[in-house]
Amino acid sequence: MNDKISVIGVPMDLGADRRGVDMGPSAIRYAGIAKKLERLGFDLKDTGNINVPQPEMYVEAGKYKYLEQVVKANEQLAEAVSKEIGDGRFPLVLGGDHSIAIGTIAGVAKHVQNLGVIWFDAHGDLNTGETSPSGNIHGMSLAACLGYGHERLVSLGGFFPKLKPENIVIIGARDLDPGERALIKEIGLNVYTMHEIDKLGMARVMEEAIKQVSRETDGVHLSLDLDGLDPHDAPGVGTPVIGGISYRESHLALEILAEADVLVSAEFVEVNPILDRENATAQVAVELIGSAFGEKLL
Structure with missing residues (x-):
């Protein structure tokens, strides 16, 4: 793994249309991400935050809520991610809601021609404006990267699609909308629901x-939504779903991923301090980041 890491904060809550998740990057920083990575021997640079407008400035509804603002913020993010990779550094993006994956992946895909993605999430994020029950773009980010959805989201960065279905694996899914289930079957997307995790065990799931x-x-991009974990272990998320991945299973998954040495970029999203208990979810994010970057007990 690249020993030069650039942290990029994205205080985005427009994709979730719920306040609080915009404070996620600050919460993760406060929980000690810099000390964690420096202690592991990484050359760390914090680039600060992408500028994201406040939702109070706009009245927005429809099939794609806050579309213009989400697109502009993700364009900035794509440029920032691309710059850091161009400078020979590993981009570590801190969210913010999961709509920021559109910008992160657009920036990475400019440099990695055939990108693989591991998507830890309770949800599929495979909706479009036609299938989404809410119009919230954080539930459309993976679909957009695959080339489905609004043209502004799909073509962000000037090219599409960013990803191929056969190069993606979703892990931890347990809440899928009808349109998402239909798309998964249509394109043959690989999904390990909690059923498969319980049946096979996390070690085998990760190996596969x-x-x-x-x-x-x-190269492989890691997109980890903290709501992939069970709410007992990660309470500070906007869309919790019971019956999720345990704290220990999550660490095991990322330890196995670190051993594979395939990551070229990563993002950790959906930490919402307003809904949290004493910044516990941000602390979990920091510990998981440590595992993803090779931290071990011995």
Whole structure:
């Protein structure tokens, strides 16, 4: 793994249309992300935050809420991610809601021609304006990267699609909308629901997932939504779903991923301090980041 890491904060809540998640980057920083990575020996640079407008400035509704503002923020993010990779650094993006994956992946895909993605999430984020029950873009980010949805989201960065279905694995899904289930079946997307995790065990799930996303790809991006974990372990998220991945299973998954040494970028999203208990979810995010970057007990 690249030993030069650039932290990029994205205080985005427009994609979720719920206040609080915009404070996620600050919460993760406060929980000690810099000390964690520096203690592991990484050359760390914090680039600060992308500028994201406040939702109170706009009255927005429809199939794609805050579309213009989400697009502009993600364009900035894509440029920032691309710059750091161009400078030979590993981009570590802190959210913010999961709509920021559109910008992160657009920036990475400019440099990694055939990108694999491991998507830890309780949800599929595979809706479009036609299938979304809410119009919230954080539930459309993976679909946009695959080339489905509004043209402004799909073509962000000047090219599309960013990803191929065979190079993606979703892990931890347990809340899928009808339109998402239909798209998964249509394109043959690899999804390990909690059923598969319980049945196979996390070690086998990760071994199979890494094999899938590493096959004929040039690098792997990790997109980790904290609501992939069970709310007992990560209470500070906007869309919690009971019955999720445990704290220990999450660490095991990222430890196995670190051992595979395939990551070229990562993002940790949906930490909402307003809904949290004593910044516990941000602290979990920091601990998981440590595991993803090779931290071990011995």
